[in-house]
Amino acid sequence: MKPEARRNVDTVLLPGARTGRDPARSIKRGPSRLPPGVVAATQRERLLDGLVLTVAQHGYQRATVSDICRAAGVTRPVFYALFTGKEDAFLAAHRHGTAVVIRRMAAAFAAAPDWCTGIREALRAMLGLLAGVPAFAAMAVIELDAVGPAGRRERDQLLTRFRAFFAEVPELPGGVAAEAMVDAVVGGVYCALQRRIDAGRTDQLPDLLPTLSLFCLAPFLGPAEAARRLAVDPVP
Template sequence: MTAAKRVTVRRAETRRRLLDAALDVFAAEGFGRTTVEQVCDHAGFTRGAFYSNFSSLDELFLAMWEERSAAMLDDVRTALGGVAEADPDAALRAAFHAIPVDDAWFRVTAEFTAHALRTPALRRVMAAREQAILDAVLPAVVAALARGGRRVPDETALGQALVAVHDGTSAQILLDPGDPAVRARREHLFFVVLNAYSTPSSPDRESEELP
């Protein structure tokens, strides 16, 4: 291995450890109370290692969010593409279950969102990234609905409604994690929203509804 490649590998490993450490510290301490020193201590690095990878905790969080969003999108696309064309409802259900509800991540994102709402430039970055996620996943959802004989008149409205379902029901699940009825209602609401924001492609399908 060349010296340059060793540096690249070491830098990637440092970045990985900083990201992992930050999630632990953010979840335990709260984003607003976390310092660069705490993240460095948890990762076993100095401030120099931190600032050679990130300019701020905001940048670190955004990198973490981008990474987790990319993984989630891959899982959703795989779920939507892994079910037979003849069973679009199963594909949509699989995609729904591919979106994780994670206690630590929910706490961190909720706190960072509040932080971003107080920072106009950061708020615009968050809004743009949320839209990028919807732009990436909605075409696959719309295609699955189309295979089931339904069309989506307003994809933006559907996307916003699905985000609202995810965020609101995630909080309910995390507040009462042992109740399977909460998860069942979450899945039911997901399909209610899909049905409400789509219409039959042809008149003879008017009476059909998603489960």
């Protein structure tokens, strides 16, 4: 599968990429009814899509279970058969979507010939996916704080997974701890995403690729060497 086709497939898999009320996703009644497990999986997917679109539009605090069910075309009893409440559904959507993003980043990273190129290609994959589904980006990055302690724990776990891409960083001079530097870099990347998404410029996320690539490599290689590896001009 070509990289572009793979990105398109992954974008569709992100919650919020499709409307839950799409007639093509309706479950027909009658003798040919699908097996219960298939029905439940379809309803769950529709509810995750409905939640992401609703939260992106109204915010987590204002979104209600009824709003989510309406967006998904699913009843409240079905919602509560699948989730314990709004927070549970939100976290399920977040985990599912971020797993798609991490998987695509990992594939891009693994396909690259070296660590520097791998970081850039992993960033490219992430930025492209988030730009392709703005509702998921808003829900996963901006509204996560509104969930409270559970949301903060989810973000911490996500950032820990991002740190795995820096397992090959070179030793830093002057006794600077590589782990602390990686934490600073990962946090900085997340902050840059957050600012652009919060400003309603999610479609412009791919424009951050040169800056974020250099930002990720410069602390470990030096600005000039990082720029050389990335074939870009160093930041003055």
